[in-house]
Amino acid sequence: MPADALLKVEGIVKRFATADGGITAVDDVSFDVMPGEFVSLIGPSGCGKSTLFNIIGGLVGDYAGRVTVAGTRVTGTHPSIGMVFQEESTFPWRTVLDNVAFPLEIAGLGKIERAERAAHFVKLVGLSGFERRYPSELSGGMRQRVAIARTLASEPRILLMDEPFAALDEQTRLLLGDKVLQIQQELKQTTLLITHNLTEAVQLSDRVLVMTYRPGKIKRIVDVGLPHPRDAEVVSSDAFGHTVAQIWSDLREEASRGIEDDEARVRAGGKP
Amino acid sequence: MSAAAAASATSASRLPAQLCGAASVLAVVAAVELLIRAGAINAFVIPLPSQVIAAIPRIVVEEHIPLRFWQTSKEVLWAALLLATVGIGLGVLLYRVRLLRLATETWVGALAAAPIVLLFPLFLVIFGRSATTIVMIGFCAGLAPVILKTVEGLAGTRPVLIDVGRSLKLTRRQQFWKILLPAALPTVFVGMRLGLVFAMINIVGVEYLINFGGLGQLVNDLAERYDLPGTYGAILFVVLTSIVFFDLTERLERWLRPHR
Numbered sequence: 001m002p003a004d005a006l007l008k009v010e011g012i013v014k015r016f017a018t019a020d021g022g023i024t025a026v027d028d029v030s031f032d033v034m035p036g037e038f039v040s041l042i043g044p045s046g047c048g049k050s051t052l053f054n055i056i057g058g059l060v061g062d063y064a065g066r067v068t069v070a071g072t073r074v075t076g077t078h079p080s081i082g083m084v085f086q087e088e089s090t091f092p093w094r095t096v097l098d099n100v101a102f103p104l105e106i107a108g109l110g111k112i113e114r115a116e117r118a119a120h121f122v123k124l125v126g127l128s129g130f131e132r133r134y135p136s137e138l139s140g141g142m143r144q145r146v147a148i149a150r151t152l153a154s155e156p157r158i159l160l161m162d163e164p165f166a167a168l169d170e171q172t173r174l175l176l177g178d179k180v181l182q183i184q185q186e187l188k189q190t191t192l193l194i195t196h197n198l199t200e201a202v203q204l205s206d207r208v209l210v211m212t213y214r215p216g217k218i219k220r221i222v223d224v225g226l227p228h229p230r231d232a233e234v235v236s237s238d239a240f241g242h243t244v245a246q247i248w249s250d251l252r253e254e255a256s257r258g259i260e261d262d263e264a265r266v267r268a269g270g271k272p
Numbered sequence: 273m274s275a276a277a278a279a280s281a282t283s284a285s286r287l288p289a290q291l292c293g294a295a296s297v298l299a300v301v302a303a304v305e306l307l308i309r310a311g312a313i314n315a316f317v318i319p320l321p322s323q324v325i326a327a328i329p330r331i332v333v334e335e336h337i338p339l340r341f342w343q344t345s346k347e348v349l350w351a352a353l354l355l356a357t358v359g360i361g362l363g364v365l366l367y368r369v370r371l372l373r374l375a376t377e378t379w380v381g382a383l384a385a386a387p388i389v390l391l392f393p394l395f396l397v398i399f400g401r402s403a404t405t406i407v408m409i410g411f412c413a414g415l416a417p418v419i420l421k422t423v424e425g426l427a428g429t430r431p432v433l434i435d436v437g438r439s440l441k442l443t444r445r446q447q448f449w450k451i452l453l454p455a456a457l458p459t460v461f462v463g464m465r466l467g468l469v470f471a472m473i474n475i476v477g478v479e480y481l482i483n484f485g486g487l488g489q490l491v492n493d494l495a496e497r498y499d500l501p502g503t504y505g506a507i508l509f510v511v512l513t514s515i516v517f518f519d520l521t522e523r524l525e526r527w528l529r530p531h532r
Binding site for chain 2 (some may be wrong): 001057059071072077079081082083088089091093095102103106134135136150154201206207
């Protein structure tokens with residue numbers, strides 16, 4: 001594993017207790033993310049992606065293995081890692097600007113300074129002019145951009161995102177992907193994206209880590225050789241189609257196992 | 273759309289509903305007037321609405337309505353302050369201490385249905401025949417919904433918002449003031465409104481029962497004098513007190529939750 005990796009995930013194993021003994025959600029997962037790199041972790045539903053998100057973000061403890069940021073072991077939540085959640089997570093009682101300024105307020109910055117810095121990140125995600133609006137007045141895509149701006153405002157070394165566009169339609173997802181790439185390149189932001197969307201993973205990433213179905217392991221690491229800068233146009237290129245096909249050939253088998261497993265559980269009277 | 277334009281549009285959209293509401297009240301009043309005049313309702317039980325309206329200037333002057341209105345309002349205000357501090361405080365405590373919540377939630381729920389007003393002799397023994405007795409009965413009557421709704425609001429905070437706080441390493445205090453309480457505020461206000469309704473009913477009821485000042489005592493006095501138009505006129509002022517407090521909580525909520 002390269003010595004200068006910013007994020008190192010080593011030998012993570014996570015088991016959950018269940019009525020029939022326990023289940024291994026994640027089994028011996030190791031990978032690294034280099035500074036400024038965009039890495040996606042893709043896998044079928046139930047492969048432990050979100051468990052890994054929570055472990056790396058420090059929201060879940062009691063696991064084997066270790067997570068380090070620039071060589072320092074991370075236990076619990078850590079200012080170096082900024083999290084963007086799958087679920088809508090803006091504060092409805094705060095305006096766009098106040099939402100984005102939230103981490104700065106917690107850090108103790110003065111009102112004027114935090115307003116200036118928050119305005120910068122609002123502009124970065126393309127929401128200038130909406131600073132005084134409340135989340136209820138925005139679309140789902142705009143609210144997710146507010147959440148991304150809020151996380152970026154805390155200036156984390158690693159941006160950790162858990163399917164942030166899962167609730168959005170495909171067109172909005174592609175265009176927001178453009179915006180995320182643009183920001184990532186502008187800030188040279190190290191990013192780890194958890195997703196189950198193939199197009200999204202290939203459109204955005206330098207590398208894609210493909211996970212197996214339960215227990216989740218890294219099955220293959222795919223280098224995405226598409227040139228930078230990229231935008232949504234890239235999805236129509238042959239190279240894009242080739243990379244997607246390559247990942248899908250690995251993923252298909254895992255997704256099929258997931259479906260078979262769900263069906264077996266339902267037949268046995270359990271829940272999918 | 274600017275905030276001012278949005279506010280103006282909202283108030284314009286409310287106007288038809290408000291007009292409809294006022295028209296409904298007028299229609300009911302007119303119907304009661306007609307039914308009494310036609311002999312369908314006994315005028316010795318319910319006075320003519322026109323007589324009630326005519327009695328209002330008289331009771332305002334002769335029965336010192338402004339003073340009584342102020343006295344009842346003060347009692348409701350004290351009960352509201354107690355509910356906001358003690359009720360919400362106890363709600364937060366029950367949310368924080370799970371064992372305490374599990375041990376007492378059923379009892380608090382039962383308290384909501386208890387006819388507290390019947391315990392007025394006990395309160396008289398403890399606090400004497402005073403405004404304190406009235407305030408304390410109102411407070412006790414309104415306590416349960418405030419506690420239960422505060423617990424419900426805090427427990428109903430979306431886990432992802434708590435995770436945002438955790439990811440930013442908020443302290444327990446910051447987590448409470450910056451995330452839990454703002455998220456719970458809509459439900460807390462529902463509890464406060466319910467609590468105020470219970471408190472008001474009991475405050476006026478106890479004023480009536482112990483014949484101690486305020487609008488409740490006036491209703492009692494006028495009923496004993498068989499001044500029915502005056503009695504119903506005084507009841508209208510009780511309703512007015514309720515409207516004033518309801519409006520105050522609405523304004524307070526709009527100030528605290530401008531986004532709603």
